[in-house]
Amino acid sequence: MGRAPCCSKVGLHRGPWTSREDALLTSYIKNHGTGNWKTLPKRAGLLRCGKSCRLRWMNYIRPDIKRxxxxxxxxxxxxxxxxxxxxxxxxxxxxxxxxxxxxxxxxxxxxxxxxxxxxxxxxxxxxxxxxxxxDHNSKKKKKNxxxxxxxxxxxxxxxxxxxYVPKPTRIYPTYWYYVTESNEETEGTNGRLDSGDESSSGNFQEILSCSDNGEEANLLDVNHYLGSDLDLVNCDFFLQDHEVLDRVYQEYLQLLNVETDKEN
DNA sequence: AAAACTAGCAACCGCGATTCT
DNA sequence: TAGAATCGCGGTTGCTAGTTT
Incomplete structure (x- = not known):
């Protein structure tokens, strides 16, 4: 049994939205709010698929959109x-x-x-x-x-x-510290992974690193690098602005926490 | 001037995830 | 608890306007 379409396509408008349609949608949402996109177009007097209405609202009509x-x-x-x-x-x-x-x-x-x-x-x-x-067989053929x-x-x-959901780990060129699963930050020195703390090393498995020209981020098996020197000098792409990176990284950690929580 | 090419982007589509019954 | 309904996301298409030949 195939998945039912989100709406009947028969008799519905497609393609670019007119200003009248925008006005109808805006007016309806202003008065009734969003939710139940399937029935919304009918209630708003629009000959559009609910999915299309949602897309239009989310991407173009919402008042907080910055153009x-x-x-x-x-x-x-x-x-x-x-x-x-x-x-x-x-x-x-x-x-x-x-x-x-x-x-x-x-x-x-x-x-x-x-x-x-x-x-x-x-x-x-x-x-x-x-x-x-x-599955390219089930997907529609490229038309053009x-x-x-x-x-x-x-x-x-x-x-x-x-x-790949990495265990949060951070490396800086002049010093580094990683975050264990218990969220303790542990500082190391001079880009050398210290295998001395066995209890901590058992708590993380991957390390976020850069290739030596900053082209890509890879997740590596940290155990492979324990006790060895790492080339941390050429991570300019991520490390040239520590303040911005730090902010991005903190958000990244939050995202990981959210996703990990969802999984558990 | 017109055809061909290119870039930008709005909109559509399919599918996985989530919620509902 | 299974299946249906709905939502939300990312990939892709196709239209339009600008540029090049």
Whole structure:
């Protein structure tokens, strides 16, 4: 038995929204609030799918949406968050007030991925939420294949990795400390992983690191590096601004906690 | 001037996750 | 507790406007 469609497509408007439709939706939500998107269009007098209404509201009509160009600060934050979170646009958008996941996704695909590729800072596509490769037989066929490479996803570059939830660990060039599972921060020195504290070392398994030209973040088996020197000098991409990084990192820890709590 | 190409982005689609019955 | 209904997310499409040939 297949999944039922979210709504009947028969007789419904599709494509760009008119100002009248926007007004109807805005007026309805103003008076009744959101919720139950399936029945909302009918109650609002719209010939639209509920899903379409939700999308329109969330991405364009909501009063707190910030329109206009992405500022350099926002761009910087997007890059940093993307390096930590991958293509989890909603999480990234949640850290950029007034920006939507769709907007950030478009900005990434249209500007940043190309920009970073040109600068040699993007080697492969980010990890996605999907844990298994999509079944291309069940997906609809690409309707319009043209030679516009920017529009086509290079599936060869898409690596369908399992989402990796690392044990929080941080390295700084001149000193480092990691966070054990009990959330104690332990400081080390000079980028050398100290195996002296066996009780602590048993509590973490992975370490967030940078490749030596800052191109990507990898999760490595920390046990492999215990007692060895690490090259921590060339992590400029993440470490050039400790204040921003620290803020991003704290949010990252919170995200991990939320996700870990959900799993348990 | 017109066709071809490119970039930007709004909107749609399918599917996993969550909530409801 | 299973199945249905709904929500929300990320991937993808397709339209439009600008640029190049």
């Amino acid at each position: 206009g160009n992405i500022s350099p600060e926002e761009e910087d934050l997007i890059i940093r968050l993307h390096s930590l979170l991958g293509n989890r646009w909603s999480l990234i958008a949640g850290r950029l007030p007034g920006r939507t996941d769709n907007e950030i996704k478009n900005y990434w695909n249209g500007h940043l991925s190309k920009k970073l590729k040109n600068q040699g800072l993007l080697v492969k596509e980010a990890v996605t939420r999907r844990l298994t490769p999509p 294949i043209n030679n516009n490479e920017a529009k086509c996803i290079n599936t060869e570059n898409v690596k369908m990795n399992k989402i």
